[in-house]
């Protein structure tokens with residue numbers, strides 16, 4: 001299929017038959033397009049989101065392609081729902097080969113979840129952190145964990161004191177900060193997986209600025225309508241272009257051994273200085289475990305980490 005994500009990513013000949021993928025936030029947008037592309041490559045796909053009717057519609061499309069598709073609903077602002085999602089994935093699959101942490105939101109109002117954590121940080125970082133940790137033992141050798149960050153991570157640094165204090169909240173800052181957390185999380189996860197001897201890679205990426213996805217609904221006033229109008233202009237990245245970024249990281253043989261890196265434009269890219277701060281990555285990891293009241297996962301020896309981690 002010309003213009004399909006798997007073609008755009010140069011992976012249309014990759015055989016994913018027998019592989020099991022979970023794509024979070026695949027009821028809509030680039031996650032949905034990536035889920036369908038993985039299915040066309042032969043993978044069985046678990047669709048996730050909150051909108052059950054949209055999820056069921058994606059499952060119907062997966063079934064028509066000829067793979068097994070399942071919809072599992074979970075609100076990422078609800079930790080018990082995230083734990084329930086992981087429990088069901090563990091119960092209903094033999095193992096996961098591809099985990100794409102794609103679900104994301106931008107909450108403009110400064111409000112906190114039941115955990116007392118700012119909403120965007122909770123949905124965009126803490127939920128995928130918990131989900132990934134809960135599924136660690138379920139990841140098959142050779143599995144890839146892909147976390148969808150954004151170029152919006154640039155321009156902010158890690159400020160964990162603002163996670164539980166929304167006095168200075170702005171939606172754009174909270175979104176950028178959560179996307180910085182995505183990059184730091186992927187790097188730290190990769191480091192700890194490698195140190196633990198696990199044959200699992202972890203990377204993050206920027207999918208491009210995609211006006212045709214549903215993401216513009218988080219923006220105020222007439223902006224969603226204006227942004228969506230851009231989608232029809234020539235040269236503007238499409239949802240398929242965005243999904244191709246996910247496909248590239250998830251299945252391309254070219255990056256099978258790459259871990260702890262950030263992709264943009266289907267290339268290795270250099271994230272911001274703040275996103276390359278190994279100390280910040282470690283602090284975020286430990287903070288996340290602490291705020292979730294879980295034991296620190298993949299504990300590492302302090303003596304094993306290099307002093308500088310310049311990606």
Ligand SMILES: NC(=O)c1ccc[n+]([C@@H]2O[C@H](COP(=O)([O-])OP(=O)(O)OC[C@H]3O[C@@H](n4cnc5c(N)ncnc54)[C@H](OP(=O)(O)O)[C@@H]3O)[C@@H](O)[C@H]2O)c1
Nearest residue numbers: 025027028029030049050051076103104209210213214215
């Ligand atoms: N579009 C862009 O220009 C752009 C640029 C850079 C990065 N990104 C990133 O790309 C990812 C996908 O975004 P998109 O553009 O495809 O947006 P989208 O069309 O709005 O899709 C977002 C997906 O996330 C799910 N989601 C949102 N809030 C959730 C919650 N509280 N609990 C569970 N699922 C939730 C939605 O499912 P339900 O509606 O069913 O809950 C939906 O499937 C996000 O991480 C975003 O930050 C997008």
